[in-house]
Amino acid sequence: MSNKEIISSSNAPQAIGTYSQAVKVGNTVYLSGQIPLIPATMEMIEGGITEQATQVFKNLSAVASAAGGTLNDAAKVNISLTDLGVFAQVNDVMAQFFEQPYPARACVQVAALPRNAMIEVEVILAL
Template sequence: MSNRAIISTPDAPEAIGPYSQAVKVGNTVWISGQIPLVPGSMELVTGDISAQATQVFNNLAAIAEAAGGSLNHAVKINISLTDLGDFAAVNEVMTDFFSQPYPARACVQVAALPRAVKIEVEAILAV
C-alpha cells in the first residue's frame, strides 16, 4: 500500500507490543489504544480515573498532532473501562479535549486492561 504511513512520536508512549502508535492511509488515521502511560518514563499515571483519562487523551492528542491533525479531527472514539461507574468522570475529561460536534463513540466495560489500568481509548481521525 503506497499511501500507508506509520505515525510515531516521542510525545506519546512507545508501543508495549507489536503495533504502531498509529497508521495513516490517505486522510484517515487509526490511533492504537492508549493507556495512561507517561511518554519517556513509561510510568503509569497514578490517581483516580480523571487523572488516568487525562493522560490517555494527552497521549491521543500527541499522536493526532504527529499525524497532522488534532483530536477535533476524530470521527470515532472507542473507550474501554474496567468500571462503567467511571463513565461520567471520563465524559467530563473528554469535554476538555474535544469540541462540538463530538465524534461518534462507543464505551464498554471490560474485564481487564494492560498493566491493570482503568481505561484505554483508541481513535479514528479524518485529517
C-alpha cells in the same frame, strides 16, 4: 497497502507490543489504543480515573499532532473501561479535549486492560 504511513511521536508512550502508535491511510488516521502511561518514564500515572483519562487523552493528542491533526479531527472514539461506573468522570475529561460537534463514540466495560489500567482509548481521525 502501498499508501500506508506509520505515525509516531516521542511525546506519547512508545508501543509496548507489536503495533504502531498510529497508521495513516489516505486522509484517515487510525490511532492505537492508549493507556495512561507517562511517555518519559513509561510508568502508569498515579491517581484515579480522572488522572488516567487525562493522561490517555494527552497521549492521543500527541499522536494526532504527529499525524498532522488534532482530536477535533476525530470521527470515532472507542473507550474501554474496567468499570462503567466511572463513565461520567471520563465524559467530563473528554469534554476538555474535544469540541462540538463531537465524534461518534462507543464505550464498553472490559474485564482487564494492560498494566491494570482503568481506561484505554482508541481514535480514528479524518483529516
